[in-house]
Amino acid sequence: MVIEAELLADEVGLANISLAALAERLGVKVPSLYKHVDGLPALHRLVEVRAKSEIADVLARATVGRSRDDALDALAFAYRDWARRHPGRYEATVTAPSADDPSSMEASGRAVGVMFDALAGYGLTGDDAIDATRSFRAAIHGFIALEAVGGFGMPRDVDLTFRRLVAALRLSLGEWSRVSA
Amino acid sequence: MVIEAELLADEVGLANISLAALAERLGVKVPSLYKHVDGLPALHRLVEVRAKSEIADVLARATVGRSRDDALDALAFAYRDWARRHPGRYEATVTAPSADDPSSMEASGRAVGVMFDALAGYGLTGDDAIDATRSFRAAIHGFIALEAVGGFGMPRDVDLTFRRLVAALRLSLGEWSRVSA
């Protein structure tokens, strides 16, 4: 059932999933859904946790055996790729973890952890590593988000811009300790 | 009335504004709102266009008389600053322009135009300039968005990370032509 909700989210956007549409797809009446999930907010939480966990797996798989620039590239391209193939689920990954839900916290932490570890391969530690992780995430997420809403209107191949952005990140992270405010 | 909708959006999030809440604030019954705006989607469009126009003004004002690194810094800090002070309106700026609405197209174009012009000060033209603008926007937007959802959980001053991100952008844009995929 969550599976169908995820497919629906990918098709219509996370914010537009409704129990009505989900029930229709499953060939079931709306109230029956309450036997499986505790209302719309709970469904959102389910999708959120599963999506975070899924992207953590994807990123982890993409970076095994790689380091530095190689790991950075793999991370960036796997990230965008997954986001484009699963837009609704991707939206769900960009959500504050519910502090009261341990599974949510765990899933959030794991996804960030993969990035953190990959970037640690640049020899970054402490605040440097945190800043690098945050900046990497920000750049990639921003790109994905703007691309998803059709924010890149100018006549220029978006894939090429993305490669350029990743190259810029490589450059910056390569001399991160010299990148100071 | 749009003003009140904007304040409401800033308080509860763009997605959570409702005609019911807006009417309550204005001390008016819900159907009365239809004398001023043609339904909830139309209200969203109004807020969107005004927000885009407002941020274009803010960015333009921030960059007058500045160039290169100086302009980049001013742009980045003004951007984040405005976004933090007006979270709901900021969300509204990150919306595909409705191709059928000229005012929306105009407002979108103006905001991007300011950034484009500021970055053109680095001597960038053509695809270089487009890539630079897109990358800059992506990085800043991603940071703002993650910050807004509470995505930066680690114990590290977020302001400092932002300064670092801007420094990285300065570095990359400074040698943008050498940043190739």
Place this chain on the structure above:
DNA sequence: CAGCTTTAGCTAAGTAGATTAGCTTTACGG
């Protein structure tokens, strides 16, 4: 096997928000 229990469906009913239709009041210009 008979009976109990769990599961997963259902209908009915209530609530909230958006929307439309149509009425009333008020202010203002001619």
Place this chain on the structure above:
DNA sequence: CCGTAAAGCTAATCTACTTAGCTAAAGCTG
């Protein structure tokens, strides 16, 4: 003074979410 436009209102409809309580089937359990 009168007509009209602006801005409010109530009543009613629609869609979506939610809860309560019923029922049938499947699966144990003695």
